Amino acid sequence: MRSPILDYLDAIIERTAHVDTGATADYIPELAAADPDKAAVALCTVNGTVYAVGDTDREFSIQSMSKPFAYALAIEDHGLDYILDRVGVEPSGEAFNELSLDPETGKPRNPMINAGAIATHALVRAEEAPAVDRVLALFSELAQRPVEIDTQLAASELATGDRNLGLAYLLHASGRLAQDPSTAVEGYIRQCSANVTVHDLALMASTLANGGVQPNTGKRLFSRHTTRHLLSVMASCGMYDAAGDWFTSVGIPAKSGVAGGIIGVLPGQVGVAVFSPRLDAHGNSARGVAMMERLSEDMGLHLMEAGRPARSSLRETRKEVIDGEPGTVYVLQGDMVLSSIESLVHELIENPPATDLVVFDMSRVDEVLPVARRTSAAMAAKLIDTGHRIVLVDPEETVPEFQDSQGRAVERWTPERLAQSQLIDPSER
Numbered sequence: 001m002r003s004p005i006l007d008y009l010d011a012i013i014e015r016t017a018h019v020d021t022g023a024t025a026d027y028i029p030e031l032a033a034a035d036p037d038k039a040a041v042a043l044c045t046v047n048g049t050v051y052a053v054g055d056t057d058r059e060f061s062i063q064s065m066s067k068p069f070a071y072a073l074a075i076e077d078h079g080l081d082y083i084l085d086r087v088g089v090e091p092s093g094e095a096f097n098e099l100s101l102d103p104e105t106g107k108p109r110n111p112m113i114n115a116g117a118i119a120t121h122a123l124v125r126a127e128e129a130p131a132v133d134r135v136l137a138l139f140s141e142l143a144q145r146p147v148e149i150d151t152q153l154a155a156s157e158l159a160t161g162d163r164n165l166g167l168a169y170l171l172h173a174s175g176r177l178a179q180d181p182s183t184a185v186e187g188y189i190r191q192c193s194a195n196v197t198v199h200d201l202a203l204m205a206s207t208l209a210n211g212g213v214q215p216n217t218g219k220r221l222f223s224r225h226t227t228r229h230l231l232s233v234m235a236s237c238g239m240y241d242a243a244g245d246w247f248t249s250v251g252i253p254a255k256s257g258v259a260g261g262i263i264g265v266l267p268g269q270v271g272v273a274v275f276s277p278r279l280d281a282h283g284n285s286a287r288g289v290a291m292m293e294r295l296s297e298d299m300g301l302h303l304m305e306a307g308r309p310a311r312s313s314l315r316e317t318r319k320e321v322i323d324g325e326p327g328t329v330y331v332l333q334g335d336m337v338l339s340s341i342e343s344l345v346h347e348l349i350e351n352p353p354a355t356d357l358v359v360f361d362m363s364r365v366d367e368v369l370p371v372a373r374r375t376s377a378a379m380a381a382k383l384i385d386t387g388h389r390i391v392l393v394d395p396e397e398t399v400p401e402f403q404d405s406q407g408r409a410v411e412r413w414t415p416e417r418l419a420q421s422q423l424i425d426p427s428e429r
């Protein structure tokens with residue numbers, strides 16, 4: 001049976017087929033000659049299954065979508081502070097190939113524009129292998145297949161690469177380039193000429209959605225922290241001078257390339273990739289943007305969407321006689337996140353338990369985030385200080401080492417112990 005997800009992606013291709021504005025990149029002769037009507041879309045959730053439709057076998061150069069991955073590699077090589085000292089993270093509001101550095105710091109403004117990407121490429125450790133080989137090896141790990149350079153394309157871009165060379169000399173003159181200009185530009189252009197499909201890109205993006213772990217091989221390629229940092233930079237700078245338009249309409253971290261690809265990442269959920277070679281004035285795929293807008297709208301990808309308000313974590317409150325003593329049982333449920341712990345604490349403060357014995361039944365709780373643990377430890381201390389005896393029923397050990405914020409251990413019961421000792425006060429039912 002064909003997956004309805006594939007049928008849905010077919011519909012995305014169909015519904016955006018009429019978008020034929022823009023033109024293929026003309027400053028790289030090989031790209032100018034690309035078939036402009038090719039189109040493909042793919043998605044891959046953090047579970048690792050790729051759904052791809054359209055011209056899915058079509059290989060095209062990764063171009064600027066290589067920048068985020070090379071940047072993450074440089075961070076893993078040197079640590080974030082070292083890289084931040086050399087390349088900024090502020091959106092430039094300028095075209096991707098603008099000949100400019102931040103006038104105050106002399107640094108490239110961010111790693112997603114060419115100035116920052118050339119500087120970043122030169123920062124990738126190259127003692128054991130050329131930086132571009134390490135970047136290619138990384139792409140291959142991400143895509144689960146050997147990714148190779150289109151050498152004809154690389155030669156074509158090098159031949160017309162004056163602007164990037166100009167940028168590299170500018171960086172070099174301000175002491176901001178770790179290699180000599182022509183080596184850096186050649187390596188950077190080869191990095192941009194790696195050939196990929198939307199299938200590859202969806203896997204690459206889903207690794208970022210998955211916090212840096214390739215979902216199928218289980219291999220950690222970037223730390224969680226590097227991944228979070230990278231996605232933040234993609235959100236603010238990934239679409240160049242269209243970053244604001246993009247983030248308000250599509251609302252996910254993304255990166256485009258001048259061959260017509262765009263990747264987008266919904267953290268924790270999914271990586272998406274689209275391909276269509278005609279570019280808009282910002283150098284982003286025109287139909288690709290249209291596809292992404294539809295995907296975002298239909299699948300609710302926008303990060304700023306408030307979503308369903310978090311359900312209260314308090315399922316019910318019961319007054320019971322437990323072991324012959326009156327007690328109050330709070331039955332909690334779901335994930336304990338900021339909003340749910342806040343609603344519980346609010347309830348405990350507005351309607352303090354009337355009994356000394358207070359039981360928190362956490363049998364239905366899935367996960368307790370650190371913020372919820374801290375807040376509940378502080379709340380527990382207040383309840384103990386006001387004379388309450390606290391019992392936790394937590395068979396799944398969602399908080400294995402829970403104590404109140406004064407370091408006092410709280411009592412733990414099994415669900416059976418609670419069930420046996422319960423004698424529900426009929427007047428409360």
Ligand SMILES: NC(=O)CC[C@H](N)C(=O)O
Nearest residue numbers: 063064096114192257258
């Ligand atoms: N936006 C892009 O994809 C630009 C990449 C291209 N290789 C360049 O440096 O001009």
